Amino acid sequence: MRAYDKNPARGLVAAVAAGLLLAACGSGAGSGSGHPGGADHEASAPASPSGTPGRAHATGPFNDADVTFAQGMIPHHQQALDMARLADGRAEDADVRRLVAAIKQAQDPEIRTMRTWLTGWGRPESAGHAGHGMAGMMSEQDMKDLAAVRGRAFDRRFAELMIAHHDGAVQMARTEQREGRDEAALKLAGDVVRTQSAEISELRRILERL
Structure with a gap:
């Protein structure tokens, strides 16, 4: 009879101990997770008015x-876009105008899209360089020289400068294709x-x- 009385107490003690052990294990289950070196990050897309992530928003892991x-x-x-706006009233060639x-149709929406990504990632729009030193960027003098010409002279100078400018953008996009992770950014780089x-x-x- 005495042994029968002690068994419930021992069972209760064992149950409490097991519960404490499970709680301790559970509290550390998430430790050690994340991406090595902090190079990769997780981002959640802002919700669209319908409550679902917009297609233009960057989602998931990014680096x-x-x-x-x-x-x-x-x-x-x-x-x-600044170069393209200079063509208004200056460009003569039909293919240049086209x-x-x-350029206006493609790049203005892409700027808005990339600003949305940076907001979602919690990163500033500017890295502090404001474009200086990047491949293909025109100098202030280049822009002044372009604004000073019209007609066929404008068409030729615009084409020369835009070739260099586009080549710089392609270099940047290929770097993103090699090193980036975000699916939307990789798709834009491909575009x-x-x-x-x-x-x-x-x-x-x-x-x-010409």
């Missing part, structure tokens, strides 16, 4: 190469390589006949 790509490509695209329209490489070829053909 420092993705951030560098967006921070660099924004001022790079912005300068291409390319100018294509830049494809479309701007095609425009470089067309600009070279324009130069040959």
Whole structure:
């Protein structure tokens, strides 16, 4: 009878001990997770009005190469738009004017998209370089010289400068393709390589006949 009385107590003590052990294990289950070296990060896309992530938003894992790509490509695209706006009232060639329209149509939305990514990643839009020293960027004097010419002279100078500018963007996009991780950023990099490489070829053909 005495042994029967002690068994419930021992069972209760064992149950409590097991519960404490499980709780201790559970509290450390998430330790050690994450990406080595802090190079990769997780991002959640901001919700669209319907409550689902927008397609333009960067989602999932991203890394420092993705951030560098967006921070660099924004001022790079912005300068291409500045060059394209100079064509208004200055460009004469129909193919140049058509390319100018294509540049405006593609690059302005891409700037807005990359700004959305950086906001979602919690990163600043500018890395502090404001585009200085990046491949293909025009100098202030280049922009002044372009603004000072009209007609065929403008068309030729625009084509020459935009070839160099596009080539710089393609270099940046290929770096993103090699080193980036975010799916949306990698897709945009692929679009830049494809479309701007095609425009470089067309600009070279324009130069040959001007």
